[in-house]
Amino acid sequence: MSSNISRRDFLKIGAAAAGSAAALGALKNVLSAQAAPEAATSVQTAAEQKVVASTCHLCSAGCGILVRVADGKAVKLEGNPMHPVNQGALCPKGQAAPELLYNPDRLTGPLKRDRATGETSPIQWEEAIQRVAQKLNDLRKAGHPEQAILMHGDTRGQMRSFLTRFMQAVGSPNIVSHESLNVAAAKMGMYLTQGIYDLPAYDIEKTNYILSFGANFLEAGSNPQRTISGYTYLRRGRATRGKVVVIDPRQGIHGAKADEWIPIKPGTDAALALGMANVIIKSGLVDADFVKNYSFGFDDIGKSKGFMNFVLENYDPAKVEQITGVPATTIARLAGEFASNKPALALLPGKGGLLNGGFGGVYAAMAV
Ligand code: SF4
Known part of the structure; x- marks a missing residue:
C-alpha cells in the first residue's frame, strides 16, 4: 500500500509529523484515502503543454530557447540545441x-506618483499619454x-x-539608455579605431592565444553564452589547448580561470599594449602583410610620425613598467607569446565602460 502514496500525501504526512502529534491522525486520513481510491487526491498535471522555440532577449547574444508552456503560461526555458549561438546551453540569466515575467513587482501599466505622499497609483494609458504630451508641449512652448x-x-x-527620431521631433538631444553606462565607451573606441560603432564578434574557438584587456x-561579456562556450572549447x-592571459587590476572570475592574470595599475592598459608593440617591432615579429593591407599610419607620413616610430621613441618596456606596474620582462614575454602564437586575439572589454576597459581598453587591444 505504501507504494501507492502520492508525493502530495507524503508531504502532508511530513508536514504534520514535523509540527505536532496530529501526525498519526494525518497518517490515518491518508491511509483511509488509499483504501478508498475514489476519494484520493493525485498530483495534478497540466492540462495542455507545448514547447515553443524562441529567442532570449536578455542580452545581445540572442540565444535560441525552447519555452515549455503549460496551460498557456511559460514555465521553463531550455537552450535550443539546434541554435548556432548557444547550441543547447543557457546561462543562469536565461x-x-x-x-x-511573473515578478509581482513588474510594472504592467502606467503609474502616477503623488508628489505629496510619494505614493503611486495606476492610471489608464489614455491619461498617461495625455499628461506626457502636455508636459512636452509645455517645455516646447517655454523654449526648453x-x-x-x-x-x-x-x-x-x-x-x-x-x-x-521622436526626440528629434520634440527638439531634445537627450536620449539615455543603459548602454551609456554599459558598452557605449567600448563602441566609441571601436568607432574611433575601426570606423564601426559596434562591438566585434570573436572566433574564439579558432584562437591559440587570448590576451584580455579588462574584458x-x-x-559580463556582451555575448556571455557564446564566449563561455568558445572558451570551453x-x-x-x-x-591544442589555447592560452588565456587576463590583464586587469581586479582578478575576478576571468582572471582566476585564466592561465595567467597580470595585475596592472588602473587605466594603463594602452601603455602596456604600446610597450608590447615596441617589443614586437624591435624583435621583427610584426605581421607585415597585415600592417600593409589592413592598417593605416604605421610608417611616417611626410612630417607626421607614424605608429612605429611613435612607439619606438616613447614606449620602451622599462618606461612602460613605471607606468603600468607590469615588469618589463613580463611585457617582453607577453609580446613574444602574442606575436608567435597565431591566430592570437586581443579581447576588447565588452562592458567595461566604468572599469578598466571601455575606451582605453579598445585602444589597447587595437594597438597590438
Ligand atoms: S547569454 Fe544568457 S541572457 Fe544572453 S541571450 Fe543567452 S541565455 Fe539570454
Whole structure:
C-alpha cells in the first residue's frame, strides 16, 4: 500500500509529523484515502503543454530557447540545441527569465506618483499619454525642449531609431539608455579605431592565444553564452589547448580561470599594449602583410610620425613598467607569446565602460 502514496500525501504526512502529534491522525486520513481510491487526491498535471522555440532577449547574444508552456503560461526555458549561438546551453540569466515575467513587482501599466505622499497609483494609458504630451508641449512652448529626457531599456528592431527620431521631433538631444553606462565607451573606441560603432564578434574557438584587456568575458561579456562556450572549447575541446592571459587590476572570475592574470595599475592598459608593440617591432615579429593591407599610419607620413616610430621613441618596456606596474620582462614575454602564437586575439572589454576597459581598453587591444 505504501507504494501507492502520492508525493502530495507524503508531504502532508511530513508536514504534520514535523509540527505536532496530529501526525498519526494525518497518517490515518491518508491511509483511509488509499483504501478508498475514489476519494484520493493525485498530483495534478497540466492540462495542455507545448514547447515553443524562441529567442532570449536578455542580452545581445540572442540565444535560441525552447519555452515549455503549460496551460498557456511559460514555465521553463531550455537552450535550443539546434541554435548556432548557444547550441543547447543557457546561462543562469536565461534560465531565470520566467521570474522576470511573473515578478509581482513588474510594472504592467502606467503609474502616477503623488508628489505629496510619494505614493503611486495606476492610471489608464489614455491619461498617461495625455499628461506626457502636455508636459512636452509645455517645455516646447517655454523654449526648453532640451529639458525633456527620454530614458529607455533594451530595444529591438526599429525601436531605437524610432525613439531617436521622436526626440528629434520634440527638439531634445537627450536620449539615455543603459548602454551609456554599459558598452557605449567600448563602441566609441571601436568607432574611433575601426570606423564601426559596434562591438566585434570573436572566433574564439579558432584562437591559440587570448590576451584580455579588462574584458570580463566570463562574467559580463556582451555575448556571455557564446564566449563561455568558445572558451570551453578553447581549453578542453580541441587538440591544442589555447592560452588565456587576463590583464586587469581586479582578478575576478576571468582572471582566476585564466592561465595567467597580470595585475596592472588602473587605466594603463594602452601603455602596456604600446610597450608590447615596441617589443614586437624591435624583435621583427610584426605581421607585415597585415600592417600593409589592413592598417593605416604605421610608417611616417611626410612630417607626421607614424605608429612605429611613435612607439619606438616613447614606449620602451622599462618606461612602460613605471607606468603600468607590469615588469618589463613580463611585457617582453607577453609580446613574444602574442606575436608567435597565431591566430592570437586581443579581447576588447565588452562592458567595461566604468572599469578598466571601455575606451582605453579598445585602444589597447587595437594597438597590438
Ligand atoms: S547569454 Fe544568457 S541572457 Fe544572453 S541571450 Fe543567452 S541565455 Fe539570454
